[in-house]
Amino acid sequence: DQQVKQNSPSLSVQEGRISILNCDYTNSMFDYFLWYKKYPAEGPTFLISISSIKDKNEDGRFTVFLNKSAKHLSLHIVPSQPGDSAVYFCAAMEKLTFGTGTRLTIIP
Amino acid sequence: DTGVSQDPRHKITKRGQNVTFRCDPISEHNRLYWYRQTLGQGPEFLTYFQNEAQLEKSRLLSDRFSAERPKGSFSTLEIQRTEQGDSAMYLCASRRSGENTEAFFGQGTRLTVV
Numbered sequence: 001d002q003q004v005k006q007n008s009p010s011l012s013v014q015e016g017r018i019s020i021l022n023c024d025y026t027n028s029m030f031d032y033f034l035w036y037k038k039y040p041a042e043g044p045t046f047l048i049s050i051s052s053i054k055d056k057n058e059d060g061r062f063t064v065f066l067n068k069s070a071k072h073l074s075l076h077i078v079p080s081q082p083g084d085s086a087v088y089f090c091a092a093m094e095k096l097t098f099g100t101g102t103r104l105t106i107i108p
Numbered sequence: 109d110t111g112v113s114q115d116p117r118h119k120i121t122k123r124g125q126n127v128t129f130r131c132d133p134i135s136e137h138n139r140l141y142w143y144r145q146t147l148g149q150g151p152e153f154l155t156y157f158q159n160e161a162q163l164e165k166s167r168l169l170s171d172r173f174s175a176e177r178p179k180g181s182f183s184t185l186e187i188q189r190t191e192q193g194d195s196a197m198y199l200c201a202s203r204r205s206g207e208n209t210e211a212f213f214g215q216g217t218r219l220t221v222v
Contacts (some may be wrong), residue, residue, distance in 0.1 A: 022132075031207075032207065032208050041197075041218065042215055043112070043114075043199050043213035043214050043215045044151065044199070044213045045213070046211070046212060046213075073169075089150050094161050096151075096153065096211055098150030098151045098152065098153075099150050100153075102150055
């Protein structure tokens with residue numbers, strides 16, 4: 001049972017434009033969500049998180065939005081840069097349940 | 109470097125051999141997690157510890173897998189009688205207990221069973 005889903009396995013975005021990565025979850029008990037970025041042969045790197053008491057959290061070029069009624073969150077990256085090309089995972093606490101990831105490619 | 113450290117980074121072993129991986133968490137983090145990741149999938153939860161207590165173990169984890177955190181600091185993950193299906197990246201993460209704290213990952217151990 002996939003409790004955290006990322007339905008887009010890949011996404012290509014022009015450099016400088018906005019990248020939007022989506023994530024859906026099924027367990028209404030999840031109350032803390034995180035986004036991680038992963039390069040090949042490395043461990044995931046923490047990007048940004050959001051608590052269920054908020055609907056938005058912003059950190060520099062990264063903004064995460066949470067829609068609890070729809071059980072949906074999204075990560076916005078603006079402006080997108082070539083170094084953002086990686087696989088992005090969303091995850092939900094308590095024990096960090098991960099989605100399957102979205103491979104983001106930024107086109108120069 | 110005060111991040112999460114995993115050793116070794118790569119391990120190639122013959123089918124049927126036992127392997128052991130080590131994870132050193134960030135020093136003030138009392139929660140430690142193990143995950144397995146295969147190609148095209150997200151990290152899959154294996155087990156986690158609060159201090160030295162193993163609080164949860166995935167049902168997917170066969171009895172060939174065992175993890176310990178004897179003094180509440182570093183942890184080891186052992187796989188006995190390895191199979192080719194065990195080939196994966198094994199990831200360790202740590203975090204402070206309590207609400208809304210981030211988990212930080214090590215670089216992972218890439219296991220190849222031949």
